[in-house]
Amino acid sequence: MLKTINLHKKxxxxxxxxxxxxxxxxxxxxALLGQNGAGKSTTINILxxxxxxxSGDAFINEISVKEHPQKIKKHLAYIPETxxxxxxxxxxxxxxxxxxxxxxxxxxxELSALLKRTGLQExxxxxxxxxxSKGMRQKVGIAIALAKDAKVLLLDEPTSGxxxxxTAEFTEIVRQLGKEGxxxxxxxxxxxxxxxxxxxxxxxxxxxxxxxxxxxxxxxQELQELYLKTI
Amino acid sequence: MNRYLYIQFYRNKAYIIALLFLFxxxxxxxxxxxxxxxxNEDIISKSGAFQKESIERNTKFHKDDLGLVLYYIKFNLVxxxxxxxxxxxxxxxxxxxxxxxxxxxxxxxxxxSDFYNPxxxxxxxxxxxxxxxxxxxxxxxxxxxxLISEEEERGTWKLLSVQSGNLQKFLDHKIxxxxxxxxxxxxxxxxxxxxxIKIPSDxxxxxxxxxxxxxxxxxxxxxxxxxxxxxxxxQNALILLIVWVSINFIIPMSSNILIQKIYPVxxxxxxxxxxxxxxxxxxxxxxxxxMEKFYKAYPQYRNFTVEENDTFTWTWYYAMQHMGDLxxxxxxxxYTEKMQKRNQAATYLGYLLPNLHTQLTESHxxxxxxxxxxxxxxxxxxxxxxxxxxxYPLIFSGKNAESVNWAQQTIEVFSxxxxxxxxxxxxxxxxxxxxxxxxxxxxYRKLC
Numbered sequence: 207m208l209k210t211i212n213l214h215k216k217x218x219x220x221x222x223x224x225x226x227x228x229x230x231x232x233x234x235x236x237a238l239l240g241q242n243g244a245g246k247s248t249t250i251n252i253l254x255x256x257x258x259x260x261s262g263d264a265f266i267n268e269i270s271v272k273e274h275p276q277k278i279k280k281h282l283a284y285i286p287e288t289x290x291x292x293x294x295x296x297x298x299x300x301x302x303x304x305x306x307x308x309x310x311x312x313x314x315x316e317l318s319a320l321l322k323r324t325g326l327q328e329x330x331x332x333x334x335x336x337x338x339s340k341g342m343r344q345k346v347g348i349a350i351a352l353a354k355d356a357k358v359l360l361l362d363e364p365t366s367g368x369x370x371x372x373t374a375e376f377t378e379i380v381r382q383l384g385k386e387g388x389x390x391x392x393x394x395x396x397x398x399x400x401x402x403x404x405x406x407x408x409x410x411x412x413x414x415x416x417x418x419x420x421x422x423x424x425x426x427q428e429l430q431e432l433y434l435k436t437i
Numbered sequence: 438m439n440r441y442l443y444i445q446f447y448r449n450k451a452y453i454i455a456l457l458f459l460f461x462x463x464x465x466x467x468x469x470x471x472x473x474x475x476x477n478e479d480i481i482s483k484s485g486a487f488q489k490e491s492i493e494r495n496t497k498f499h500k501d502d503l504g505l506v507l508y509y510i511k512f513n514l515v516x517x518x519x520x521x522x523x524x525x526x527x528x529x530x531x532x533x534x535x536x537x538x539x540x541x542x543x544x545x546x547x548x549x550s551d552f553y554n555p556x557x558x559x560x561x562x563x564x565x566x567x568x569x570x571x572x573x574x575x576x577x578x579x580x581x582x583x584l585i586s587e588e589e590e591r592g593t594w595k596l597l598s599v600q601s602g603n604l605q606k607f608l609d610h611k612i613x614x615x616x617x618x619x620x621x622x623x624x625x626x627x628x629x630x631x632x633x634i635k636i637p638s639d640x641x642x643x644x645x646x647x648x649x650x651x652x653x654x655x656x657x658x659x660x661x662x663x664x665x666x667x668x669x670x671x672q673n674a675l676i677l678l679i680v681w682v683s684i685n686f687i688i689p690m691s692s693n694i695l696i697q698k699i700y701p702v703x704x705x706x707x708x709x710x711x712x713x714x715x716x717x718x719x720x721x722x723x724x725x726x727x728m729e730k731f732y733k734a735y736p737q738y739r740n741f742t743v744e745e746n747d748t749f750t751w752t753w754y755y756a757m758q759h760m761g762d763l764x765x766x767x768x769x770x771x772y773t774e775k776m777q778k779r780n781q782a783a784t785y786l787g788y789l790l791p792n793l794h795t796q797l798t799e800s801h802x803x804x805x806x807x808x809x810x811x812x813x814x815x816x817x818x819x820x821x822x823x824x825x826x827x828x829y830p831l832i833f834s835g836k837n838a839e840s841v842n843w844a845q846q847t848i849e850v851f852s853x854x855x856x857x858x859x860x861x862x863x864x865x866x867x868x869x870x871x872x873x874x875x876x877x878x879x880x881y882r883k884l885c
Contacts, residue, residue, distance in 0.1 A: 254599050276602050279599055347596075
């Protein structure tokens with residue numbers, strides 16, 4: 207479903223990504239852990255086609271990112287660390303707008319259902335996004351990703367800054383997505399969240415994937431110890 | 438998608454205020470133009486009555502001395518002012534749309550016009566063309582400078598580029614929404630102007646509308662190109678404002694200095710001096726040489742002789758007056774020629790500067806440009822000559838004022854009719870629009 211082969215990214219003398227080989231299969235949730243600058247976001251940005259790899263390639267649904275950076279967008283959905291949308295549109299309008307950009311034309315009740323699925327209260331649907339909390343915006347971001355009906359989801363530190371309840375709700379949604387057969391690659395700093403939701407965990411250091419392990423093999427405590435030892 | 442782009446645009450109060458500002462500025466400019474036109478028409482209509490009254494008064498006081506009557510009476514030639522001139526006052530505030538001349542020497546009268554108002558030369562006019570050329574671009578810049586960068590700075594760009602397979606379409610929709618908003622304001626103003634000022638919907642009006650709209654389109658394509666470099670909002674705004682200042686002020690002003698250097702018009706002062714000396718010196722000179730020069734120009738009046746010992750005669754007087762024009766003729770001709778060259782140089786410069794092209798085109802369509810003034814001046818010369826040739830034999834043969842049918846001496850109108858040169862009008866715009874579209878298209882392809 208998602209595969210990188212010797213993915214390499216250099217910025218002048220700085221190597222941001224060093225021969226990354228990674229595979230995430232259908233229904234798997236892969237959590238990428240690592241310090242700031244370890245290469246997590248660079249990996250996601252290359253997969254999104256936003257930056258070009260210096261060498262190597264990545265494949266989404268067996269389509270080369272390098273050769274078809276536009277085509278792969280159809281198969282991808284993305285939730286950033288902070289979902290920033292249009293403050294003068296309501297939640298449901300933002301969802302409709304981004305769905306339409308992706309080529310989907312949903313009815314109003316379908317849009318409401320998508321927002322409800324993320325746990326966003328119905329009373330908030332019609333309010334301008336300017337008055338939303340970060341957690342609420344994040345939920346609209348999830349709804350946008352769901353609306354795209356993409357098989358592969360890329361999440362870049364999606365729970366950063368969320369309160370524990372919002373984090374738990376978000377984790378549940380991601381878990382559900384995995385069960386539905388979607389492939390999820392999630393960059394995160396949250397070890398406990400990673401253990402609870404991911405099927406596989408990778409630890410990145412200075413652009414290299416230094417650990418790639420099944421999450422079931424660890425408790426959160428053990429993973430934290432391994433993480434600290436690794437970085 | 439479009440619906441939300443519209444909603445986003447029209448929910449932004451700053452944009453609505455900018456459109457209202459543009460509309461109000463346009464209305465003020467239309468009002469200024471209407472006032473100018475009304476005043477101009479009032480002057481012209483009163484001038485007819487003044488000319489009639491002046492004739493009546495002078496023919497009554499000096500009924501036995503036609504030479505003296507014609508010393509005082511001014512004959513007016515109107516430079517027809519189209520209703521469209523209300524939208525582009527051009528040079529009509531500096532130069533008169535009506536000029537009254539006696540049959541004395543023309544050159545002196547030409548520069549003694551009562552209507553010339555140098556104060557207007559300093560401040561210019563807040564007419565509709567000013568609003569199009571200077572204010573519309575500012576609003577267009579304000580609407581477009583951050584079309585891409587606002588998405589990047591707000592953080593929506595990344596999500597947009599993942600969601601959309603065609604960001605160019607998305608950005609062009611945003612530009613089109615802004616273009617349609619500005620176009621609506623522009624067309625509303627043009628319609629209001631045509632109804633309020635009663636501008637006929639002829640080809641000149643249509644060409645005026647098209648010219649202004651193409652200038653608006655030029656600015657949108659320029660903005661499209663500048664923002665395609667994906668600089669920050671501040672950088673885009675700065676670049677576009679520098680372009681605005683450069684093409685509106687710096688380049689035209691420095692070019693004007695250059696044109697004045699290339700075509701210095703010393704002949705203007707020279708003609709004034711020559712006509713003064715040409716006429717005034719003759720009072721102290723022998724009569725015969727003056728009369729010989731006069732007879733050379735007008736052999737048909739050789740029969741009206743003037744003897745050296747004669748005291749004052751009108752034949753000698755008008756011959757002296759004529760010497761003013763005769764001796765300054767070459768300078769006056771050179772002056773006109775150089776003004777034409779300056780005008781031509783400005784037209785060529787306009788092919789490179791769409792703002793200048795718009796000003797020149799619109800003033801040409803409104804018949805308020807330099808070319809119209811020069812042709813009016815040439816027509817005034819013919820008008821003056823016609824009057825001379827009509828009155829000279831009557832004066833020289835000692836006829837009295839009653840011998841003239843003064844009812845025929847009414848105001849005359851100079852009307853300039855020219856075919857529209859559509860190719861010359863449209864091509865500079867189309868070249869720039871196509872150029873910026875092609876340049877930005879290249880950049881837009883790489884956006885996604």
